[in-house]
Amino acid sequence: MADHKEASVTLPSDPASVSAARRYVSNVLAEWGMPGDTDTADTVRLIVSELATNAVQHTLGQSPTFTVDVELERDERLRIGVTDSHPRYPKRLPAAVQQDNGRGMVIIRCLTAECGGRLSVSPTAEGGKTVWIALPWNTPVVGGNGRPKNGI
Numbered sequence: 001m002a003d004h005k006e007a008s009v010t011l012p013s014d015p016a017s018v019s020a021a022r023r024y025v026s027n028v029l030a031e032w033g034m035p036g037d038t039d040t041a042d043t044v045r046l047i048v049s050e051l052a053t054n055a056v057q058h059t060l061g062q063s064p065t066f067t068v069d070v071e072l073e074r075d076e077r078l079r080i081g082v083t084d085s086h087p088r089y090p091k092r093l094p095a096a097v098q099q100d101n102g103r104g105m106v107i108i109r110c111l112t113a114e115c116g117g118r119l120s121v122s123p124t125a126e127g128g129k130t131v132w133i134a135l136p137w138n139t140p141v142v143g144g145n146g147r148p149k150n151g152i
Contacts, residue, residue, distance in 0.1 A: 005072040010065050013056050013084070021052040021068045026079065028070050038078060040138065043111050044080070050104040051082035051131055059086035063128065078135045085128035089121050108133065 007028045011017035031035055034044075035065035048068065063084035073078040090105045106118045108131075112119050117135035124130060 003074050007070045008067060010067045011052075012062075012065055013059060013063050015056055016113070018049055018056060019037055021066075021082075021136075022048050024068060025070055030062060032072055039060040040115065040135075044078075044135070047108050047111055047133055048080060048082075050108050051080070051133075054104050054131070058088075058090070059084050062086045068128075072137060076137055079132050080134055080135075081130040081132040083124060083128060083130040085124075085126060087127050090131060092139045097122060099127040103146075142143070 002135065009021070009023075010023045011020055022045050026045055029041065029044065034041055052066065052068065055063065057147045059066075063086045065085075067081075067083045069079075069081040069083070071081075073079070075149055109119055112133045112135065115135045117133055120134070121131065122130050
């Protein structure tokens with residue numbers, strides 16, 4: 001198994017791209033050995049949906065596309081980042097705020113923390129930002145024969 005795997009897709013900033021981003025990440029993780037019917041896979045799909053939705057809704061038309069990056073480091077850590085070209089960082093709303101939307105980052109932070117991961121935001125060289133989540137990789141590595149390596 002390679003020490004580092006990565007995959008990336010760039011999609012238009014359109015609501016239909018949210019489901020495309022979710023499917024893309026699900027397919028990549030399935031290729032890398034994460035079964036699609038696990039709680040972790042469900043959590044990752046929800047996180048990706050929220051990140052992609054933020055990239056579409058909160059860039060105010062200033063980001064015509066967004067990019068989803070998926071990285072697996074040494075079969076230990078999964079990182080997923082969503083990059084857009086809007087310079088404004090996401091804002092964390094207080095839990096007491098009553099409104100119909102704007103809770104995406106709260107959901108992402110909670111789900112990431114529940115999985116033992118962390119969330120970070122970093123600027124891009126072009127003036128945008130990437131919102132990253134990093135999660136422990138708790139999935140057995142699948143060998144070429146479709147069976148887990150090391151008898152797991």
